[in-house]
Amino acid sequence: DQQVKQNSPSLSVQEGRISILNCDYTNSMFDYFLWYKKYPAEGPTFLISISSIKDKNEDGRFTVFLNKSAKHLSLHIVPSQPGDSAVYFCAASAERTGTASKLTFGTGTRLQVTL
Amino acid sequence: ETGVTQTPRHLVMGMTNKKSLKCEQHLGHNAMYWYKQSAKKPLELMFVYNFKEQTENNSVPSRFSPECPNSSHLFLHLHTLQPEDSALYLCASSQDLGEGYTFGSGTRLTVV
Numbered sequence: 679d680q681q682v683k684q685n686s687p688s689l690s691v692q693e694g695r696i697s698i699l700n701c702d703y704t705n706s707m708f709d710y711f712l713w714y715k716k717y718p719a720e721g722p723t724f725l726i727s728i729s730s731i732k733d734k735n736e737d738g739r740f741t742v743f744l745n746k747s748a749k750h751l752s753l754h755i756v757p758s759q760p761g762d763s764a765v766y767f768c769a770a771s772a773e774r775t776g777t778a779s780k781l782t783f784g785t786g787t788r789l790q791v792t793l
Numbered sequence: 794e795t796g797v798t799q800t801p802r803h804l805v806m807g808m809t810n811k812k813s814l815k816c817e818q819h820l821g822h823n824a825m826y827w828y829k830q831s832a833k834k835p836l837e838l839m840f841v842y843n844f845k846e847q848t849e850n851n852s853v854p855s856r857f858s859p860e861c862p863n864s865s866h867l868f869l870h871l872h873t874l875q876p877e878d879s880a881l882y883l884c885a886s887s888q889d890l891g892e893g894y895t896f897g898s899g900t901r902l903t904v905v
Contacts, residue, residue: 712893721883724893771890778824778843779890783836
């Protein structure tokens with residue numbers, strides 16, 4: 679049973695426009711959510727996160743929105759740039775033991791920013 | 794340089810071979826992880842180590858054997874693997890969830 683779902687495997691957006699990547703989750707125990715970006719031949723890199731006590735977190739061009747009642751989060755990138763072309767993973771956490779955190783990942787959405 | 798180094802980057806092994814994947818981090822993190830990424834599947838958590846102690850074994854077959862001799866090093870020993878074990882194996886470390894995991898570049902494993 680997939681607890682974190684990214685239903686759009688790919689997304690194409692024109693440079694300068696807004697990219698919106700969506701993520702749904704089923705586990706109501708999740709209380710921390712993260713987005714990662716992955717380029718080919720590299721490991722995922724942390725992008726932005728949000729705690730369940732918030733509904734929005736912003737960092738430069740990246741904003742993450744959380745709708746707890748709908749169990750939905752989204753990542754907005756504005757304006758989109760060609761360098762943003764990558765696979766974006768949504769992840770969620772409910773369990774932490776000391777410094778260790780168990781993250782559950784979605785399948786990823788491939789974003790292509792076109793000129 | 795991500796701070797988490799994985800070797801080798803690519804590995805091809807036969808089903809009767811024994812090999813090991815290595816992960817090293819110099820970030821001072823106390824938690825380390827092995828994840829598996831297969832095509833069109835989410836990253837699957839395999840093992841979690843917190844202060845060198847294994848805190849999670851996500852129903853991983855015994856042909857995968859982790860070892861964490863200290864907080865900076867993590868190994869994944871492989872033996873008698875199956876072709877379906879071919880995947881990208883990612884190591885990660887963390888100290889504070891607010892900063893997310895730091896991932897290595899992964900080892901692309903092919904079992905023939």
